[in-house]
Amino acid sequence: CYEFNEAKFQDNNKELIKTVQTNILSDINSYLDNPESSQILVYIQDIRKLQELIDKISKYRKFEQYTDYLEIHANLSGEKKSKIEECKQDVKVVFMTSSASRGLSFPKAKIILVEIPKFQIERNLMEVIQVIYRSRGEYWENNTAKTLDDQPKQITFYLSDRAIYYPQEENTSSQEYAEEKKLSLAESLLNLWDILLILKLSIMTRITGAGSLGMKKFMMIPIGGKSVSAAGNTFSSQVTNMIRELKNEHRRHPQKQTLKDVYTSLTNIFSSADFVLLKDENKSQKSDSQYRSYLSLMESFNQKFSHYCQRLDKLLNFGNIETGYLTGNLLVVPISKHKLEETYLMKLESQIRQFANQDLVNKMKEISRNEKNYPPNIISAMKGSVLEFVELLKGDINRTQWFEQNSQNLDQYYALPLFVFMSRELMSEYFKQELEEEEEKEFRTLLSKYVHYLYPAYNTLPIGRKYREFPFIVFRSYSLEEMREKIYSDRYLLTSNELNILNLILCRDEKD
Incomplete structure (x- = not known):
């Protein structure tokens, strides 16, 4: 929990990641120091973070691949796959990403360490459950089939979030400011609480068929989408x-x-x-010609829209605009x-x-x-x-x-930040300077991360990193339309932080 400071924002985020990494590293080392400890499964989706963990462990102890640990992900050569099959029962630690959790089993593992990703939660929860089930089954030892499925197993989840509060304004009293800080912390805790509840229900549904929430039983099955249009790639x-x-x-x-x-x-x-x-x-249908495109509004929006807002009848005469999805400060427009x-x-x-x-x-x-x-x-x-x-x-x-x-694709969209409509000339002047920036701070990177955080997206364009007039990305998403519809459906319980807590409070026996 910290006060917002633009200059230190990235540093604070890195500090949070470092803290989680330190905790995971400490737990792994403690298990490795215990000769009685069983095989350990470590699930981290971020491949870079996983590699950093391996490097840090290797600095302080003998830690060799295929002898002490395995590193498993989707992109494995045929030779590496063969080696993994040969020594998977003998290594002490198995590091894996989400892509590696399918089709593999490690029946000698009794300790599972899982870092919970906070994006695309429905897909990642399905992967987490698969990781848990990788530690079951039989293995051969001394020509005898053995299993540890009848023994207790330990699972540790790592989940983190930031609580950010803004500097105190002049017209805000100390008491009001203290209350705002409490609300920021409460909202952050609420996010973690939601994910933990969803995780618990999903795991118990897989194990027993349903999970307890309040006084009732619920079934929760995370479903991750699959793309079937890869053959149509340009x-x-x-x-x-x-x-x-x-x-x-x-x-x-x-x-x-x-x-x-x-x-x-x-x-x-x-x-x-x-x-x-x-x-x-x-x-195109005849009615489509009545709708104005967002791209056509860019040049005159900043000058003319204030005129339309002066009176309601003028605003109504502004006309219809094509379909677009607003999420925060991002505009996503379908181009099917x-x-x-x-x-x-x-x-x-x-x-x-x-x-x-x-x-x-x-x-x-x-x-x-x-x-x-x-x-x-x-x-x-x-x-x-x-x-x-x-x-x-x-x-x-x-x-x-x-x-x-x-x-032309039915699942193709473009996305651009809303401030382009108000500051296009300023953006154009900025891009003309052709300033050199770190890749992580470029508009192309930031927009792509924003979209991927919101929706399952792939085939993201442009290929280049710099813009001439305004920032945008073109992408494809196989389930964006469906996800948008779910937001407004009464069949889906968990749609927002506020509705989550309200519904969870109401999930109790009426007799109580």
Whole structure:
């Protein structure tokens, strides 16, 4: 719990993460110091945090992979999978991410340490429950089948949140300010309380068929969505997905500089792009022409909207606007009835000759042939159409190139911050300066994180990191519409912090 300070905001967040990491590290070391301790499962979705834990443990004790611990995630090479099967019963600690919890069992594990992610809770809770069930089953020892399912097992959950209060205003009394601080702390605790209740109900539903909440029994089954449209990926989507996979692999193995060289070069090659929305006449209805698009409002909104707000009749004459979803300070607009035209400009000197060269081709081929050190998804991506495109660019080309593609998807959206409507000119002037910023502080990164926090999103564009006029992202989401509908459905109990607590209070026997 701390006072809001913009300069220290990131530092405070890092401090919270560090505190949780320290607690997990302390617990793991205490179990390792106990020779009687059983095998330990450690579930952390963030691969970077998981790697940091391994590095810290290795500094203070002998801690070797395949001898003392296993590191399991989705991107494993065939050789690593074979090694894991051979030694999974003998290691002391098994580190795993959400992607690794399926299809694996560790029947000798009696201790489970789980960090609860706070985003996409329905999908992550399903993974947490799967992790718990990884510690059951039989194992062979001295030619005899044994099981620990009849013995007690220990599960520790790690959950954290920040309570932020704002500096005291001049017209606020000390008593009112103290009350505001209490409310901030209470709201943060309420968030943790909600997640713990959902976690308890979900686990008990899986074990016994229902969980107790107050005086009643409830069944809660977290359902995570699956994307079925991967086969319809465009070329730009393949590029952005490849860059994402390369970044993830580089975070796990920072010493592999080749990975960074490849995704940096690809980002620079596709850094200059124009996005245009074109109406699909076949899907558009006559009534659609009556709706004004948000993009068309940008240029005049700041000057004209105040005029419409002077009187109610003028505001009503403003007209209808196309469908859009407001979440906080973010506007999300569906574009299923539009064709998305992407045009990528690749300048001869600054992009093609500098980045789409033989050095990039050699590095991509080197990765594709190195099955021992790189996972199958990376190797497969390196052999695809992206390599062919780079080889085409580096050929006998003596002028600037353009690449254009058109696509249309029922689950595609664009998102932009609301302040663009009020401060577009200011934003444009800011981007013209082309200031160098850390990737974590760029508009592209912040917008992407914001959207991924709210909805399951993938195929996020643009590929480049800088904007010319205003910040935006284009993305696809297989369940955004469904999630929006659930917010206003009376069939769903847990939809907001306030409704959560109100409903939980009311969940008691009427006789009481």
